[in-house]
Amino acid sequence: MMMVMTVTANAMSYKTAKKEALFLSDKMAYELNLTPAQYDDVYDINLDYMMSLNSRGDVYGSWWDRRDAKLRCVLTPWQYDRYRGLNHFYRPVMWKSGRWAFAVYAHYKRGHFYNHHPKPHHRHDPRHAPHHRHEPRHHGPHR
Numbered sequence: 001m002m003m004v005m006t007v008t009a010n011a012m013s014y015k016t017a018k019k020e021a022l023f024l025s026d027k028m029a030y031e032l033n034l035t036p037a038q039y040d041d042v043y044d045i046n047l048d049y050m051m052s053l054n055s056r057g058d059v060y061g062s063w064w065d066r067r068d069a070k071l072r073c074v075l076t077p078w079q080y081d082r083y084r085g086l087n088h089f090y091r092p093v094m095w096k097s098g099r100w101a102f103a104v105y106a107h108y109k110r111g112h113f114y115n116h117h118p119k120p121h122h123r124h125d126p127r128h129a130p131h132h133r134h135e136p137r138h139h140g141p142h143r
Contacts, residue, residue: 011053011054012050012051012053012100014051016050017047017050017051017053018047018050020046020050020093020102021043021046021047021049021050022043022117022118023102023110024046024089024092024102025039025042025043025046025118026114026115027088027089027107027114028042028046028083028089029042029114029115030114030115031082031086031089032075032079032082032083032089033079034075034079036118038074038075038079039115039118040118040119041070041074042071042074042075042118043118044118045067045070045071045074046067046092048063048066048067048070049063049064049066049067049093050093053093053100056095059093059094059095060091064091068090071083087103088103088107091103
């Protein structure tokens with residue numbers, strides 16, 4: 001039986017985006033064995049993505065493509081391959097019955113964290129549009 005958490009439609013609130021990005025990033029850090037710097041970058045990338053969701057069309061639109069491209073730069077080749085193979089990480093948000101749904105909750109107990117909170121590289125201001133976000137730091141040569 002698959003369980004997912006749902007949040008009502010339209011733009012996600014900053015508080016919800018932060019909560020969902022933190023939970024998702026924590027599980028990615030655990031499963032992908034992220035370094036602390038990678039964890040910080042992945043959190044920023046996931047938060048940017050969550051903040052960009054305004055409608056059903058955004059789930060797998062240009063901001064999803066941007067998230068995937070940024071993660072490809074931050075993760076090692078084996079981490080990226082594993083991320084792509086885990087659908088709850090690769091496609092973390094769905095649109096079901098007029099609501100946001102988060103697949104990660106089908107795999108992890110709500111409220112359990114493996115890591116401390118990440119240290120974001122910048123402060124997110126919900127008044128800023130997602131296109132004003134920073135790019136993640138690169139770890140070594142571009143892959």
